[in-house]
Structure formats: structure tokens, C-alpha cells
């Protein structure tokens with residue numbers, strides 16, 4: 022496909038100044054990234070997070086993106102790094118991301134593509150605590166067909182633009198995580214990072230993203246936004262047309278819902294539930310860290326999809342189909358069990374999804390007690406009717422077929438956390454989970470961190486319980 026990219030006509034001096042500043046090799050001042058976080062958030066200077074400075078230009082048909090990236094990476098491990106591993110997620114989602122040139126500290130380097138073009142290896146020589154700057158240019162060509170339930174897809178009045186940049190992978194246990202992605206489940210495996218993103222888009226569309234818009238300028242045909250985030254595991258862009266925005270302030274956070282005009286009633290229900298969910302999770306666990314949370318209606322083929330500071334809810338739920346409350350609460354809960362505390366969604370999908378299912382149950386117990394039985398029996402049935410209910414919870418996404426994935430990770434996983442609540446007591450489990458979110462805020466964990474947090478709280482040994490539910494070896498004994 023031939024892309025038609027536009028030339029910018031910037032109108033304000035202010036705007037020109039920040040575009041010029043972007044070309045500087047200096048890392049952005051970290052104070053830029055405090056705009057989107059509430060007063061109680063951890064001090065950014067101490068985090069040593071990767072910093073992405075991205076510039077994305079969307080074509081008029083929204084199917085093509087031209088991108089440039091400067092990424093500052095600090096070696097936070099005890100090992101010397103000979104390479105950085107970036108994931109090109111669009112190449113596993115039916116679209117095409119092509120990286121043109123890669124520079125390390127302004128020197129052109131020879132990179133290597135691997136694992137079905139989803140891994141980009143960039144050679145470096147980086148000692149512990151050393152920082153390096155990687156610059157690259159790339160293009161992204163979206164598949165005109167909707168693939169992978171629409172994470173990265175163009176609809177008539179909405180674009181779901183996820184993973185629109187090469188994403189640094191996670192270095193854990195002396196190796197880069199680079200498992201291949203599965204068609205089901207969520208692909209992102211990433212450390213919390215800081216984003217400074219400029220988006221150029223056609224003027225007749227509205228751009229809604231992770232983070233806060235710092236500046237915006239538009240001409241008749243085109244618009245440019247500059248957005249920065251607080252600590253964020255991912256940067257998502259929704260581009261919508263003919264939508265209404267409704268919003269409500271909750272403490273320091275503004276909750277915003279974007280939906281087609283025709284779905285205003287569903288948008289109001291979405292806003293009401295999201296506000297309650299935010300208040301509930303803040304009260305029971307830890308504060309929501311950002312000044313903004315956006316919920317955007319896009320007709321994806323899942324009920325909802327989570328990103329830091331922004332979630333997608335499928336349009337069908339806003340017209341009264343399915344359970345809007347359950348989906349909205351689930352996606353808001355992911356702001357804790359995914360965005361705040363991250364994990365390997367490819368190898369251990371239960372760690373965020375099963376916990377999110379349990380957090381949703383806790384909300385229902387508080388606000389909709391008459392729906393609790395229905396919620397539990399719905400997911401119990403999914404588990405019971407999955408092809409092999411005995412499958413352990415702790416397997417990678419690829420080990421489950423479609424029905425098993427939902428039945429085990431979402432069904433059985435809910436009952437794993439319920440069994441923990443039975444063992445520890447609901448209040449004690451809530452306190453333990455609050456500790457887990459607090460102690461691991463912005464981190465990337467495995468099941469052992471969860472187990473340690475819970476054991477610390479209950480002063481009990483949960484090794485056997487974890488093994489029985491999660492571990493295949495234990496099941497086969």
C-alpha cells in the first residue's frame with residue numbers, strides 16, 4: 022500500500038520550540054514526566070526507567086505510521102549487556118513493523134531480526150548502571166483486516182493503535198524475555214517506562230492516549246499533539262471520529278469516557294461504574310497513580326482491553342449487550358494488576374488476569390452483592406466446561422486452547438484467589454494485596470513475589486497451595 026503522509030504546518034512558536042528540542046540527544050528532563058502522576062507517586066528520579074521519545078506520523082487513512090524513536094536505556098542488572106532486545110509486536114498481530122536504521126550513541130549498528138520478526142537485537146556494550154541512547158526510524162503498516170481481537174486495528178470511526186513503537190523487552194534472570202506471542206491473550210512484556218510522544222494526525226479525528234497532552238496545535242487538515250506520561254508500561258493511542266466526551270473528577274484523577282454520540286447512555290453507565298471502581302480499588306488497595314484515566318469505546322472483539330491510564334471497552338457493551346459493569350471493573354482493576362505491577366503476560370497470564378478476576382469479585386461483593394452468585398457461577402461454568410479442568414493455572418498462554426485459556430486463567434484463577442481468601446480471610450487477603458501493589462509498584466514480578474507478599478501478611482506458608490493450583494509437576498504426582 023502506498024502511504025500518503027502529510028507535511029506539517031505548525032502555527033505557534035511554542036510548538037516549534039518543542040519540536041526542535043526533540044532533536045536534541047539529551048534525555049528529557051524527568052520533571053516532564055511528573056505532569057500525569059498524583060502527588061503520592063514515587064519519586065521519578067530514583068526509578069532509572071527507560072525513556073522513550075517518539076514521533077509518530079499517521080497517514081490520512083490511519084493505516085500507516087511513520088515513526089522515529091530515541092530511547093534511553095540504563096542497564097539495571099548486574100550483568101554486562103551485549104545486546105538490547107526490542108519487541109516488534111505488530112509483526113505478531115497481523116500488521117507489519119519495519120525498522121530502517123538503528124543508531125547506538127549516534128553510530129549506525131547492524132541489527133538482527135529474530136523469532137518471526139518479533140525480536141530486534143541491537144548490539145551494545147553496556148556495563149551495569151551505564152546508560153545508552155538508541156535512535157531508530159521505522160514504519161508500521163496496519164493490516165486492513167481485524168486480527169488478534171482488534172488490539173491493532175482500524176474501524177470506520179476508530180483506530181486502536183497499540184504497540185506502535187519497538188518495545189524494549191524485560192531482562193530477567195540473566196536473559197531477555199523473548200517468547201513468541203500467541204493469538205489469544207495479551208502480548209506485552211515490558212518494564213515501566215517514561216514516554217514523551219509527539220503524534221501527527223489528520224485534524225478531523227480525536228487522539229486519546231496514555232498520559233497527558235501537554236501541547237496541541239492544529240491546522241485545517243492536520244493536528245499535532247505532544248503527550249508525556251508518568252511511569253507507564255505501555256503507550257496506547259486511540260484515534261476516534263464523531264465521539265462525545267463525558268468526564269468526572271475523582272480526587273486528583275479525571276475519569277473520561279469517549280464514545281460515539283449514539284452510545285451516550287452507555288457512556289454514562291461506563292463513567293458511573295469506572296468512578297466507583299476507581300474509588301473502591303483506591304480505598305482497598307493503593308492510590309491510582311495517574312491524573313487521568315480514559316475509557317474509549319472501540320468495537321474490538323474482546324469485552325475490553327487494558328493499557329496504562331486508558332482502557333478500551335467494546336461498543337456492544339454500551340448498547341446494553343453483555344455485562345458492562347463486569348468488563349469496566351475488570352479493565353479498571355488492570356490498572357493495578359498489569360499497569361502498576363507488571364508480569365509476563367505470555368508465560369504467566371494468570372498472574373494479572375486471575376487476580377483481576379478476583380478484584381472484580383471484590384467490587385461486586387461491595388457494590389452488587391446480588392450479582393456475586395451469578396458472577397461466580399458464570400466463571401465456575403467456564404472452568405467446569407473447559408476441555409480439561411485439571412490443567413494447572415501456571416502455564417503459558419500457548420499451552421491452552423481457546424476454551425481452556427478462558428476456563429482456566431479466568432475461571433479457575435478466580436477460584437484460586439477465592440481459596441486464598443478462604444484460607445487467609447477476605448480482609449487479610451485485601452491487606453496482603455495492598456502490600457503486594459505497594460511493594461511492587463512499577464515493578465515486574467513473578468508468582469514468587471505474590472507468594473512472598475501474601476505469606477508476609479498471613480505469617481503462613483502458602484507453598485503447597487500455590488503448587489497445587491499452579492504447578493504441573495505437583496498435579497502429576
Ligand SMILES: [Zn+2]
Nearest residue numbers: 351355374377
Ligand atoms: Zn483482563
